[in-house]
Amino acid sequence: MNYFAHLHIASLTHTSWVGNLLGDFPVDAAQLDADLLMGWRLHQKVDVMVDQHDASVQFRSMPRKGRRRFAGIVQDIAMDYWLIQYWERFSQTPLDVFCHQALTGLVRDKERSPERLKNMISSLEKENWLSNLGTVDGVEKALFSIMRRWRHGEHLKAFVDDLEPVIEQARLPFLSLYPDLLAFVNEEMKKAEATHSLG
Template identity: 80%
Template structure:
């Protein structure tokens, strides 16, 4: 899952918006404030669960342009696409309202964010582009953003060239995975609450 799904999970669990994105940015977890650390840990748990889920394994093994070893990177982005496409099922509020809440929440902790995340929040303040992650152009921009930053970014070009197929292939895996992920997150939050109450 990419930015949008992690923000959705932050909203559902009422945990830090910034904290739930920190797993995608270089941070020293030991130096994080408690609320940010909780979000960071939840992000890590989500990433592990998604990576191991049978639907993710299936998606990564589908025939397409692009190396299989890099398919998981693209999967995260196209899962956001399908979450937005299915927002009426999973969202609980109008999409534009959620996007505004997410950016407002991120702005509250902007100064506690690493520099690259600060820059992303600033770009969202100027132009709230979250909903565009549910468009083909938005998916391509997200992939190209990774390509620019990552030393092996050139290997993602094949996925861009095959983008309509790459997106279409992700619909069924997303619909199989996301309900399970929301159940998993609920269980993890209940475990954390139980541990906290015992402590």
């Protein structure tokens, strides 16, 4: 899952918007405030669950030009695309309202964010592009952003060259995976609440 899905999970679990994105940014978890740490931990658990899910294994094994080793990166972004396409199935909040809520929450904790996340939030303040992640152009821009800053970025070019079929390949895996992910997150929050009450 990429930014949009982690923000959706933050809204469902009433955990920190910034905290739920921190798993994609370099941080020292030991230095995080308690609310950010909870979001960071949830992000880590989500990533592990998604990576191990049968639908993710299926997506990574599909025939395509891009190397299987890097398909998980593309899957995360394509899953955001499909979450936005199927938004009304998973949320009663209108998409534009949710994007505004997410931006407001991120700006609130902007100064507690690492520099690269601060820059991303500043970009969202100028133009809230979250809903654009549900377009082919938005997926392409997200991949090019990774390609620019990642030393192995050239390996994603094959996916970009065949982008629309690759996005379509993620549709059924997303529909299989995302309900399971939300159920998983719900159980994790119940466990956290039970632990807190015992403490």
